[in-house]
Amino acid sequence: MDFLTFSISLQKYKSRLLLIAVYLIMTSAIVHAQARNYTLVYSDNIKGGTAIFGNTLLQVINNDTINTIKMNDNNVDGNSIYGNDNENMKDVDIDGSTGGYGSVTVNSSSADLILPAGNNKIKLARLYWGGRIRNSDFDLTAYANQTIKLRKGTSVPYSNITALGIEKITIVSGYSQYQAYADITDFVKNSGAGTYEVGNAPLSTGAIDNGGNNGGWCIVVVYENDAVNYNSIRIYDGFQQVYNNGNPLSNSVTLTGLNVPSGQLAAGDAKMGVLAWEGDANLAGDYLKINGNLFSNTTNPVDNLWNGTITDNGLHVSSKNPNYTNQMGLDIDQFDMGTGYGIFPNAGSITLEFGTTSDKYFPGLFSFIIRMKDPTINIDNTVSDANNNHFANLNEVLTYTLKGENSGPGNANSVVITDTLPATVTYVPNSLKIISSPGVTTGIQTDISGDDIAEYIENGSIKTIQFRIGTAATSSNGGTLAPYETYEVQFKVTVNDPGTGKQIPPIMNIARIKALSDANVNFVDDGTAIINPDNGPENGPLPVTMVSFTVSPLQDKKVKLDWKTSMEINCSKYKIVRSFDGNIFNYVAEVPGAGTTSSIHSYSFIDDVSSAGCPIIYYRIDQIDNDWKSSYSKVLPVKITDETRQLIISPNPFTSSINIKITWNKNENVTAKIINLQGSEVITKGIKMNNGVNYIAIDELSDLPPGNYFIQFISATERFTKKITKQ
Incomplete structure (x- = not known):
């Protein structure tokens, strides 16, 4: 890897040296590399997602006419008999070449940034451009060849965008494939969703062998939106060549820092995006393996993945101009990968294998968005009295039992139970007890802080019980309750004397359990136990x-x-x-x-x-x-919960069908999903909800195995869940 760097020491204030210094500083801001390993450029767990879009900047011209047959021959299954090798590749230039703003570009094309409804906060936006050049035509160390033009819409002036880095790999003597990139986060923040036009990329044209001329651009955007699920979002980029030189070849790369959430993934819970250069629809034999599993879908065949398509889950993306299905050397594909590709809960890495038997291509960008599953923690607080008459008597020993589970599909992390004792009772020393908890030794715990996973704390008049439970719980941090894991703890107190002439009041005790989801969102539940006094028949x-x-x-x-x-x-x-x-x-x-x-x-x-x-x-x-x-x-x-919906499901448990009565607060399309305890969707159905009461029947359930399931009703802004049971 070669980096162009300069170090200048100015000893005299001479104008000539100053001019040279300014020039050198400008050029040294661009990182030039022969190739670059893939690195993590964005990592966060947010309520949001990614958008990837782009377009070609070259097209096949035969007899001074765009050959639309060749540019769209791969529209059915991604395969084609046409490629860009030895084809007359000429600039796409949708803004024209004379008058207006078009005169400043030799090539230009557009594509749409589509964002979900609601308030979108742009967290990252990167522009990538590249293609094949003849080195004598374009010196990439020259500032003029390190910029590209970008605008929102098609009728306003362009902005000049300067590359932060440029990677270049020699194809044959005198010719190179390159990729440049720039940060455009502020530009997209100010511009929002809509049509983006990019142009004036350095690209060679005409017919040539050894891969042919190609070129285009791609923008990746990370957005935050409160109406979207929490997701683990990771963006990696780099630039490597996969080239067989006449022999079968495979390259593998392991990307770390992936942070797959807990809980079993459904197919649509994980999505991957890729950008690659110089893939040919007419050359079979190239493939992608994800954790050892071959990838394919409708428009990306298992043996011809890199085929010049811009797709989303096997469908050609059409929100671009020109709208070709074959970009002749540019691939931008997004696809679901939650099942079948070895994406296991809590995985921290993913291995990608690139192979070819005849093609050459250059992967440049990978994006991952993986849905984070929420826990549902609950705590039940019950109290029993030593006399077993269900009343509290003076100096009587009361035993509090705190138990519950994580009934949600995601991990509950850093789980801590806290119980601040009422002033009407006194703690019984050495009565802290773990009845059950995953990953924790059961039995009596000491009252002292810092030596095990429970303690009794006195801070003035405030007396507190604390337990840290779950796998990997320590003397300072709570552990993890995996989905559907349970716990139970106990402690004892005695009933205090209320004072001369006073009656024992009802004794109310509130316990709280706190946990963090994989997205570091707080989840809390409270449990209350009340025991009433036995103040005698005359004051009963x-x-x-x-x-x-x-x-x-x-x-x-x-x-x-x-x-x-x-x-x-x-x-x-x-x-x-x-x-x-x-x-x-x-x-x-x-x-x-x-x-x-x-x-x-x-x-x-x-x-x-x-x-x-x-x-x-x-x-x-x-x-x-x-x-x-x-x-x-x-x-x-x-x-008191925040639920405002009325949801009645009958019969529940069911055998073959369920009838649903549900209220909804507006007219809209909603998706109903039935999900098993592993988090996989087993039934998906579109429903037209009306404002008010809706009656729905789902009758295709006879083939479901017996067990517990969740039914979810999901709109653009809401998610409503209820547990159901198949007999």
């Missing part, structure tokens, strides 16, 4: 016989309270109170009582909590006598 709960009391979340952030009594004595009314912190309760509404009765009475009330702004709400029923004496029920928590 309601002077009614309450058969049941439940609270249930409804759609649209409403909560339903249901209670049933079998006897009431002098009961005037029931007052519903709620709390956002479990301590301070406020009046909500009241329901008339039944007076004195020994009959069964059922009551219900629906509470609108749309303005609550907290994940857990606590409810209590205060019973008021006719003489205004009051007693209270136990306190019950309810989790």
